[in-house]
Amino acid sequence: MTTGRTAARIAAALTALAALAGCDPQRIDKLEEGVATEADVRAQFGEPENIWDSPAGRVLEYNRQPAGRKNYMITIGPDGRMSALRQVLTPENFARVQPGMPMEDLRKLLGKPAKVTRYALKQETEWDWRWTQPPDTPMVFTAVLNDQQYVLRSGSVQDRSVEAPLAPAR
Numbered sequence: 001m002t003t004g005r006t007a008a009r010i011a012a013a014l015t016a017l018a019a020l021a022g023c024d025p026q027r028i029d030k031l032e033e034g035v036a037t038e039a040d041v042r043a044q045f046g047e048p049e050n051i052w053d054s055p056a057g058r059v060l061e062y063n064r065q066p067a068g069r070k071n072y073m074i075t076i077g078p079d080g081r082m083s084a085l086r087q088v089l090t091p092e093n094f095a096r097v098q099p100g101m102p103m104e105d106l107r108k109l110l111g112k113p114a115k116v117t118r119y120a121l122k123q124e125t126e127w128d129w130r131w132t133q134p135p136d137t138p139m140v141f142t143a144v145l146n147d148q149q150y151v152l153r154s155g156s157v158q159d160r161s162v163e164a165p166l167a168p169a170r
Contacts, residue, residue, distance in 0.1 A: 024070070028085060031074075036082040041074050048074075049112055057083060063112045069132045071111030089131035094141050094156060103149035110141075123147045130159060138162040 027044040030036075041060060042048075048060035054075070062072040070087045077083035088110055096109060106127070113127040129141045138159035144152045 024064070024072070031082055031085060033083060033085065034081055037080055038076045038082075041076070041082055045072070045074070050107075052108055054108075059108070061111050065112060065130060066114035069130045069138065071129070073111065089129055089141070091133070091156075094154070097143055097151060097154045099151055099153060101151040103145055103151075106143055106145075106151060114140075124152065131156075 030044055031040060038058070038060070045060075045062050049063040050061040052059045052061070056075050057077040058075070060074045060076065062074065064070045064072070069089065071089050073084075073086055073088050074082060075084040093109055097106060110129055114130045115126075115128040117126045117128070119125065123146060125145045125147075127143045127145065131139050131141055133139045133156075139156050140159045141154065141156045143154040146152050
């Protein structure tokens with residue numbers, strides 16, 4: 001009986017998360033670079049997953065994994081205004097992931113992964129992010145880290161866990 005309730009709670013949480021991610025374009029439209037404040041960002045997006053200091057200011061991470069296919073990094077400049085809002089799960093950012101990159105830099109670049117899988121015998125951990133290759137191909141980007149938490153290798157493959165759209169009837 002507990003298993004059924006747990007499954008129902010998980011399904012409800014995933015549905016709520018998907019609904020939240022679906023509202024992102026409306027939230028983004030309400031924020032203007034150079035005008036919006038951190039309070040405005042939090043009013044639209046809520047509490048961030050993580051906050052980092054960077055030379056450009058404070059970076060707020062808004063994660064949409066595992067149900068979504070985007071992660072947002074919103075920079076609040078030294079003047080307290082939003083200076084950048086970017087969706088970070090992009091081919092350009094994936095190309096920046098190189099062997100030897102520290103785990104912390106990887107996390108700051110892409111945000112929290114959708115899934116982390118440890119392979120004890122290989123002494124490796126895979127971090128997976130779900131993303132969309134334009135125009136609409138579901139993909140998974142994987143970074144493999146060693147036990148010292150440095151990237152060994154990375155790459156993307158089509159997400160086979162998502163059903164492909166049906167081909168039109170002829």
